[in-house]
Amino acid sequence: MNGGRGTQPTIVDVAARAGVSKSAVSRVLSGTGRYSDETRERVERAAAELGYVANAMARGLVSGRTHTIGMLMRDASSMVYTALHAVMERRASELGYRVVTTTGVGRVEDEKSALAALVSMRVDGLVVCSGLMPASEIADFAPRIATVVAGRPELHPALSSVYCDEVDGGAVIADTVADAGHTAVVVLTVPVGDAITQHARSRAMVERLRARGTRVIDIDASFVRPPEDLAADVVDVMRESGTTAVMCPTDRLMLDLCGALARRGVRVPEDVSVTGFDGVHPLADDWIGFTTFAQPIDRIGREAIDLVVARIDDPASAVEHRSLRGTVVPGRTLRRA
Amino acid sequence: MNGGRGTQPTIVDVAARAGVSKSAVSRVLSGTGRYSDETRERVERAAAELGYVANAMARGLVSGRTHTIGMLMRDASSMVYTALHAVMERRASELGYRVVTTTGVGRVEDEKSALAALVSMRVDGLVVCSGLMPASEIADFAPRIATVVAGRPELHPALSSVYCDEVDGGAVIADTVADAGHTAVVVLTVPVGDAITQHARSRAMVERLRARGTRVIDIDASFVRPPEDLAADVVDVMRESGTTAVMCPTDRLMLDLCGALARRGVRVPEDVSVTGFDGVHPLADDWIGFTTFAQPIDRIGREAIDLVVARIDDPASAVEHRSLRGTVVPGRTLRRA
C-alpha cells in the first residue's frame, strides 16, 4: 500500500518494519508510556530508514492540540508586521510553540479567509496582527481559541491586546516637531477605514499640535492616493502657507514622500523637515537618518506571545490590554525652523 | 458534548441542528454530490448560527489534500525573504492555494524542524527559501511532496529551483564598479557555510574584477563579524592601498557598513564608493540612493509557485532549474574614481 508516488509512510509502516505494534511506535516516538530499550531502538531505526514524519493532522485530531500558534499578518511586505513576525517566532519557539502565518492579500475578505484557515487548522492560539480586520470578526473566535490582537489598540472586552500607545506616540513626535520651532505643519492623515493605527496616530499628531497653538494643515493620505499627489499637495501648501514641516503616519510613506518631493526639487531637510512613524529597521537607521517614532515592536511581539500562551494554558485567564510606549528616534530629517 | 470551553462545533453539531445527517452537511458545505434546496438552506443556516469552521485536519486526513503550500523561510527579518513571501502569497492565492510559512530562528537544526513541521502538516507543496539548509535534507522529501527551492542556485537533480543568477549579478555589479574607474576595490566575501547565495555573488565579484585587472582586496564578512570590525578593516585597507570602492554582498550589510564608516568619519560616496546587492524595497529606493543589484524577486516568487503547483498537479512533471537575471540599480553611492 505504500511506495505509491506521493505517499508518505505511516505509523503502521514503521510498526511493520520494526516488528512491533503501532501503539509501541507511538509510545517510543512521543516518549510517553513504557517501552524496552530494544523496542525503542528498533522503532527509531525503522522510523529513520523510512524517513517517517508523523502526520500532524492525525495527531492533532485525537490529541486536540497542535502546539501551534497562528499569526494573521496584514501584509507580508510591511516591515512592521515582518518585524513582529520575527520576534514572535523567536519567543514562541522558546515556549515550545511553532508559529504558522497566513496573510490576506489586501482585501478584508481575504483576511477573513486567512483567519478561517488558521481556525480550521485548529491552532492552539491566534495572534492577529492587522489594523484592517474588524474586532467583531476576531471576537467571534475568541471564546473557542486563545486570541490576542497585537500591534493595534483594541479594547474589545473579549480580546486581549498588546500595542503601541499611538496617542502618546503621535503626541510625542508632534511635540518634537513643535519644540524644533515649527509653527505651520502639514500632517498626512489616514482615514480610520484604511488602518486603525495610522488613523489614531495621525489624529494624535493633529490634536497635540493644535493644542500647542501650532497651525496644522491636514492632508488626506488615504491609501489610494499616490505619493506624487501627496507631494504635489505638500508643495502647494508650502507655497501658500509657509509650512516648514510634514509629519507622516509611517516611515514607508515618509520614504515615498521624500522621493516624490525630491523629484519636484524639494530637499529634505534643507527645504522642509519630515518625520515618520514606526521606527523599524532598516529605515530607522543612523545612516539613513529618519526622524521618527519607534514602536516597541520587540516588547509587543514578545508579550503578545506570552499572553496567548498564558491563555492557552488557562483559558480563564483575564483579558488584558497592554499599551506600550515607544521612543523618539532623533534622525536628521527634522531641522529647527 | 459541546459547549465546553474551547470546544469547537463539529459537523455533527451542524447536522443535529439542521436535522439532517452529517453526510448531508458534508455534501452541502463542500458543494459536491446532490442535495435539495431545502437541505442546503437548513445546513447553511445551522452552520452560520454555530459559526462552524470545518476542521482542516480531519478533512485533510481523509481527502489527502490540504490545498496549502508550505514556505520555509530562512529569516522573517530579511527583506529578501519577506518580499518573496509577499509575492508567493499573492500568486498562490490566485491559483487557489493558501500559503503557510514557518521559519527557523537561525540554526540549521531549527530549520530542519520547521521543515518537518510543514511536512507533518502534509502541505501539498513545499517552497524552500533558505540559503542555509543543505540540499540533501530538502531532497529527502522531494519524492513525497512537490518541492521547489526558491532564491538560491540549486542544481540538485531531484529539486526544481528558481533563483537569481548570482554569478551574472556579481559580475555585472563588478563591471559597474570597474567601469566607474575604480582600480583598487574591497569585496566583502561571505563563506559558503553562512549563505550559499551571498558566497556565490561575492566570489563572482572578485573574479570579474580580477579578470579585468582590477586590484581586489578580499575581506572576510562572516556573519559573526560585527559591522564595526568590517569598517575598521576597510579603513585600514583604504589607508594602505588606496582603495576607492567597497562591494557588499547584501544591501543590509551595506547599510550597516555605511553607518560604521560614518562613525569613523568616512563619508559615502565622497570618501569611498559602496555597492550592495538584493535591490529590495525599501533600501533600493531613489531617495536613499543605494547603488545595488536588484534580484528579480517578483519573478522568482511567482515562478516558484507556478512550479510547485505544476508539480502538485502532475508529480511526474520534469525537474527544472530556472536562472533569472536581475538588473543594476544606479543609485548615488558609487562615484567615478
Add this chain to the structure above:
DNA sequence: TTGAAAGCGATACCAC
C-alpha cells in the same frame, strides 16, 4: 436525494 458505515493516521486507555 439521503443516511449508514467504512476508513484516514495517530493517541490513549485498556486488559494482558
Add this chain to the structure above:
DNA sequence: GTGGTATCGCTTTCAA
C-alpha cells in the same frame, strides 16, 4: 512492557 481497540472530525462509497 506490550498490543488491541475506541476515538478524533471529516469525506466517501454504497444502499435504500
